[in-house]
Amino acid sequence: MKRRDLLKNIALTSVGVATAATGINASPTQDADLEAGKKKKSKAGPGRTPQEVERDAKLMAETFFTPHEMATITVICDIILPADATSGSASQAGVPAFIEFMAKDMPQQQTPLRGGLMWIDNQAMKRFGKKFVACTAPERIQIVDDIAYPEQAKPAMKQGVSFFNLMRDLTMTGFYTTEMGFQDLGYMGNQPNTWLGVPEDVLKQYGLTGKE
Amino acid sequence: MQIKEEPKTYDVVIVGSGAGGGMAAYMLAKAGAKVCLLEAGGYYDPADPKYITQLKYPWESPRRGAGTTRAFGDFDAAWGGWQIEGEPYTAVAGTEFHWFRSRMLGGRTNHWGRISLRFGPDDFRRGSISGIGDDWPIGYDDLKPYYDRVDKLIGVFGSVENFPNEPDGIFLPPPKPRLHELMIKKAGKNIGIPVFPSRLSILTQKINDERGVCFNCHQCNRGCAVYADFSSSSVLVIPALKTGNLTLVNGAMVREVLTDTQTGLATGVSYVDTLTREEVSVKAKVVVLAASACESARLLLNSKSGRFPQGLANSSGVIGKYLNDSTGASRSGFIPALMDRKRYNEDGVGGMHVYTPWWLDNSKLDFARGYHIEYGGGMNMPGYGFGMGMQGSNGKYPYADGSTKPAGGYGSRLKEDARRFFGAYIGMSGRGEPIPLESNYCEIDPDKVDKYGIPVLRFHYKWSDHEIKQAKHMQDTFEQLIVEMGGIPQGRKPGPENDYGLAKPGQIIHEIGTVRMGKDRNKSALNEWQQAHDVKNLFVVDAAPFVSQGDKNVTWTILASSMRTSEYIIEQVKANKI
Numbered sequence: 001m002k003r004r005d006l007l008k009n010i011a012l013t014s015v016g017v018a019t020a021a022t023g024i025n026a027s028p029t030q031d032a033d034l035e036a037g038k039k040k041k042s043k044a045g046p047g048r049t050p051q052e053v054e055r056d057a058k059l060m061a062e063t064f065f066t067p068h069e070m071a072t073i074t075v076i077c078d079i080i081l082p083a084d085a086t087s088g089s090a091s092q093a094g095v096p097a098f099i100e101f102m103a104k105d106m107p108q109q110q111t112p113l114r115g116g117l118m119w120i121d122n123q124a125m126k127r128f129g130k131k132f133v134a135c136t137a138p139e140r141i142q143i144v145d146d147i148a149y150p151e152q153a154k155p156a157m158k159q160g161v162s163f164f165n166l167m168r169d170l171t172m173t174g175f176y177t178t179e180m181g182f183q184d185l186g187y188m189g190n191q192p193n194t195w196l197g198v199p200e201d202v203l204k205q206y207g208l209t210g211k212e
Numbered sequence: 213m214q215i216k217e218e219p220k221t222y223d224v225v226i227v228g229s230g231a232g233g234g235m236a237a238y239m240l241a242k243a244g245a246k247v248c249l250l251e252a253g254g255y256y257d258p259a260d261p262k263y264i265t266q267l268k269y270p271w272e273s274p275r276r277g278a279g280t281t282r283a284f285g286d287f288d289a290a291w292g293g294w295q296i297e298g299e300p301y302t303a304v305a306g307t308e309f310h311w312f313r314s315r316m317l318g319g320r321t322n323h324w325g326r327i328s329l330r331f332g333p334d335d336f337r338r339g340s341i342s343g344i345g346d347d348w349p350i351g352y353d354d355l356k357p358y359y360d361r362v363d364k365l366i367g368v369f370g371s372v373e374n375f376p377n378e379p380d381g382i383f384l385p386p387p388k389p390r391l392h393e394l395m396i397k398k399a400g401k402n403i404g405i406p407v408f409p410s411r412l413s414i415l416t417q418k419i420n421d422e423r424g425v426c427f428n429c430h431q432c433n434r435g436c437a438v439y440a441d442f443s444s445s446s447v448l449v450i451p452a453l454k455t456g457n458l459t460l461v462n463g464a465m466v467r468e469v470l471t472d473t474q475t476g477l478a479t480g481v482s483y484v485d486t487l488t489r490e491e492v493s494v495k496a497k498v499v500v501l502a503a504s505a506c507e508s509a510r511l512l513l514n515s516k517s518g519r520f521p522q523g524l525a526n527s528s529g530v531i532g533k534y535l536n537d538s539t540g541a542s543r544s545g546f547i548p549a550l551m552d553r554k555r556y557n558e559d560g561v562g563g564m565h566v567y568t569p570w571w572l573d574n575s576k577l578d579f580a581r582g583y584h585i586e587y588g589g590g591m592n593m594p595g596y597g598f599g600m601g602m603q604g605s606n607g608k609y610p611y612a613d614g615s616t617k618p619a620g621g622y623g624s625r626l627k628e629d630a631r632r633f634f635g636a637y638i639g640m641s642g643r644g645e646p647i648p649l650e651s652n653y654c655e656i657d658p659d660k661v662d663k664y665g666i667p668v669l670r671f672h673y674k675w676s677d678h679e680i681k682q683a684k685h686m687q688d689t690f691e692q693l694i695v696e697m698g699g700i701p702q703g704r705k706p707g708p709e710n711d712y713g714l715a716k717p718g719q720i721i722h723e724i725g726t727v728r729m730g731k732d733r734n735k736s737a738l739n740e741w742q743q744a745h746d747v748k749n750l751f752v753v754d755a756a757p758f759v760s761q762g763d764k765n766v767t768w769t770i771l772a773s774s775m776r777t778s779e780y781i782i783e784q785v786k787a788n789k790i
C-alpha cells in the first residue's frame with residue numbers, strides 16, 4: 001500500500017472521530033454520551049480487542065458518582081484549573097466526566113475520591129454550616145487553601161491534602177490530554193513530520209552547534 | 213477426547229510468529245518449503261485500519277491512554293501483558309520472575325523498542341574472558357554474515373563508529389539528535405562517556421516498495437501503519453504468506469511436540485484451537501520452536517514420553533536452566549535550562565536518537581559484565597499521567613518573573629507550571645548483562661494447568677551480587693551525567709535498600725537461555741545450529757538457545773540466528789540429512 005493512502009486512512013480513523021468526541025463546550029454528561037456513542041458505532045473499536053471494547057462499554061454504562069458528588073468535583077476541578085486568558089476551565093475541557101470514568105476504570109481510586117468528597121463536605125459543614133458546593137467562593141477557597149499546599153498544611157489537614165493532591169493530579173492529566181490542553185501547552189506533534197534536527201535559533205539559544 | 217488430525221504433512225511446522233518464528237517462516241517459505249506457522253494469538257496487521265492506534269490522540273481513549281488493560285497504555289500494540297487471563301505462571305516462594313507475553317501475529321515485535329544492536333565478538337566468549345559463565349559454541353564471525361543480511365532485509369539506522377565490541381552494521385542514516393540529546397552528548401564528552409546515534413530498525417530511507425519511510429510520529433510501540441519499522445507481522449510473515457508456501461493458523465496454542473516412538477524423531481505438534489477448544493495435530497518433517505524463550509522450554513518440558521521422560525531433547529537436564537534477563541535501572545533528571553522552551557515538533561522516530569554503548573573495562577570494576585544506556589526526554593505528547601505530582605516540583609523553581617510559590621496550589625499557576633516544565637525532564641535507563649546461573653530456571657509447576665489444560669511454568673530467579681553492583685554503577689553514572697548537564701536528579705538516589713533500583717527479574721523483557729546450545733551434549737540441549745542434540749529434526753530459533761545475552765538487547769541476534777538456522781535446515785534437507 002502507498003504511504004499516502006495509508007496516511008489518509010489514519011486521518012480518517014483517528015482525527016475524524018477525535019473532533020467529534022471533544023466538543024469543547026460540551027457538558028460532562030454530553031461528553032460521556034459522545035464517548036459512549038462512539039463506542040457503540042464502531043463495534044470492533046479501532047485498535048481495541050473485543051474484550052476491551054466490552055469492558056469500556058460496560059464502564060460507560062455505569063454511573064459511580066451521585067449528582068451531588070459530580071457537582072462538587074466540578075467546582076473543585078475549576079478551582080484547580082480555572083478559565084483564564086490562555087485557555088478554558090477544567091470543566092469546559094470535560095475533566096469531571098474523565099474523573100467519573102477513571103473512578104470506574106481504576107476502582108482503587110473510588111474510596112479516596114468518594115471519601116475525600118465527604119471529607120471536604122464535612123469541613124464545610126463544620127466551618128460554614130453548609131455543603132462545599134453551597135459555600136460562597138471565598139468560603140470554598142478558605143478550605144482549599146488549607147489543603148492545597150502539602151508543605152504548609154497543618155497535621156489535622158493531611159487527609160484533605162491527600163485528597164486535593166489526587167484531584168490536582170486527575171485534573172491536570174484530564175485537562176492536558178484534551179484538545180484544549182494541547183493548545184494551552186503548545187504541543188505540536190502527533191502528525192507526520194520531517195525531522196531535520198534542532199532548529200537553528202534553538203541551537204543558538206543553548207550555545208550548541210548541533211555537532212556535539 | 214477426539215484428536216483432529218490435519219491430513220497434510222508439511223515440510224516444516226513453526227511454533228510462534230515473533231522475531232524468531234517470523235524469520236524462519238520467511239526464509240523457509242521463500243526457499244520453497246511447505247510451511248505451517250502456528251500462532252497462539254490472533255491475526256494482526258499494523259496497516260489494517262481496524263487495528264491502527266498510530267496518530268490517535270489521548271482523548272480518543274476514555275482513560276487517556278492509561279495502562280489499565282494494556283501494560284504500556286491503551287494505544288500500545290500489545291495484546292497480552294504481564295498477566296494473561298487463563299494463562300498463569302508461578303514462582304518458587306522467595307523468588308520472582310515477571311513474564312511478558314503477547315498473543316498476536318508477530319508476538320512482541322509489534323510493540324518492541326526497535327533497539328537493534330549486534331552482539332560484539334566478546335559477547336560470545338564471556339566465559340573465557342572473565343572466568344565466570346560460559347562461551348557460546350559459535351562466535352561473532354559465524355553470525356556476522358547473517359547480521360549483515362538482516363540489516364539489509366529489514367533495515368536499521370545507525371552510524372559507523374568502530375567502537376570496541378559494538379560492531380557496526382549496514383546502516384541507514386540516523387535521525388539528528390533532539391535538543392536534550394545534544395546536551396547529553398555534550399555532558400558525556402566532558403566526563404568521558406560516549407554518546408552516539410542509536411541503532412533502531414526504522415526506515416529513514418526507502419528500501420523497497422512494500423514498506424514506507426518513517427514520518428517521525430514517535431509511536432513505534434503502536435505499530436506502524438506504513439510498515440516503516442520492523443514488526444515480524446508486517447515485514448516477515450505477511451510477505452511470507454504471499455509466497456503461497458505458508459499456511460498460517462492463528463489461535464493455535466501448541467501443547468507439545470509429537471515424536472515417533474521408534475525413531476525418536478519429531479513428527480509434528482499438537483495444539484489446542486483456542487476458539488473451539490478442539491485438539492488438533494499437525495504433521496511435519498521438521499519442527500521449529502519459536503514460542504519465545506520460556507514458552508519453548510515449557511513446550512519441550514511438556515513433551516514427555518516413554519522415550520523422553522525428562523521432556524523432549526532434555527537428556528542433559530538443562531532445559532529451563534540458565535534463564536536470564538537483562539538488568540535494568542533508571543533515573544530521571546530535571547533540566548532547569550530547558551524550562552520555558554520554544555515549541556516545535558520534536559517527536560522524531562519511535563525511540564531515542566542517541567545511546568551509550570558499554571565503554572568500560574570490567575577487569576577494573578567490581579562486577580563482571582557491562583551495560584548500555586538508553587535515553588528519554590523531549591516535548592512528548594501528553595497522555596495519562598501528564599502533569600501529575602506537580603506538588604513535587606512546582607515549589608522548587610522560580611517562575612519566569614523571578615517569584616517562587618509554595619509547592620502544590622491551584623489556579624492559573626498550574627497551567628504555567630505545565631507549560632514551563634514541558635520537555636524539561638530527561639530519563640536514562642541502563643540495560644546490562646547478567647551472569648547466567650544454573651540456579652535461575654523455569655520448570656513445570658507440578659500442580660497447575662492453564663485454561664487449555666497445559667501444565668504451566670514455575671520460575672525460580674534471584675539476582676547475584678554482580679547485577680546489584682552493576683546497578684549501583686549505573687546509578688552513579690546517571691547522577692554524574694545529569695549533574696554534568698546542569699540538571700537535578702529526581703527522587704532519592706536508589707541505594708542498597710532496594711538493590712540500587714535494579715529491576716525485578718523479567719521486567720526488562722529480554723529473557724533468554726532456557727534451551728542452551730553448546731558443544732557438550734551433556735551440558736546443552738542444542739548444538740551450534742540450534743538443533744536438538746537428541747532429536748535431529750527439532751530446532752529452536754527464539755532466544756532460548758542463547759548462552760548469554762551481552763549488554764545488548766537480544767532481538768537482532770534472534771533474527772540473525774534464526775536466519776542462520778533456517779538456511780542450515782534447507783541445506784540439511786537438500787543433503788538428505790534430515
Ligand SMILES: Cc1cc2nc3c(=O)[nH]c(=O)nc-3n(C[C@H](O)[C@H](O)[C@H](O)COP(=O)(O)OP(=O)(O)OC[C@H]3O[C@@H](n4cnc5c(N)ncnc54)[C@H](O)[C@@H]3O)c2cc1C
Nearest residue numbers: 228230231232252319320325326327466504754765766767
Ligand atoms: C515493551 C517491549 C520493548 C522491547 N524492546 C526491545 C528492544 O528495543 N530491542 C530488543 O532487542 N528487544 C526488545 N524487546 C524484546 C523483544 O520483543 C523480544 O526479544 C522478541 O520479540 C522475542 O522474539 P521471540 O520470537 O522469541 O518471541 P515473541 O516475540 O514473544 O513471539 C512469540 C510468539 O509465539 C507465540 N506463542 C507462544 N506460545 C505459543 C504456543 N504454545 N503455541 C503457539 N504459539 C505460541 C506468541 O503468541 C508470540 O506471538 C522488547 C519487548 C517489549 C515487550
Ligand code: SF4
Nearest residue numbers: 426427429430436562
Ligand atoms: S516513528 Fe516512524 S517508524 Fe515509528 S511508527 Fe512512527 S512513522 Fe512508523
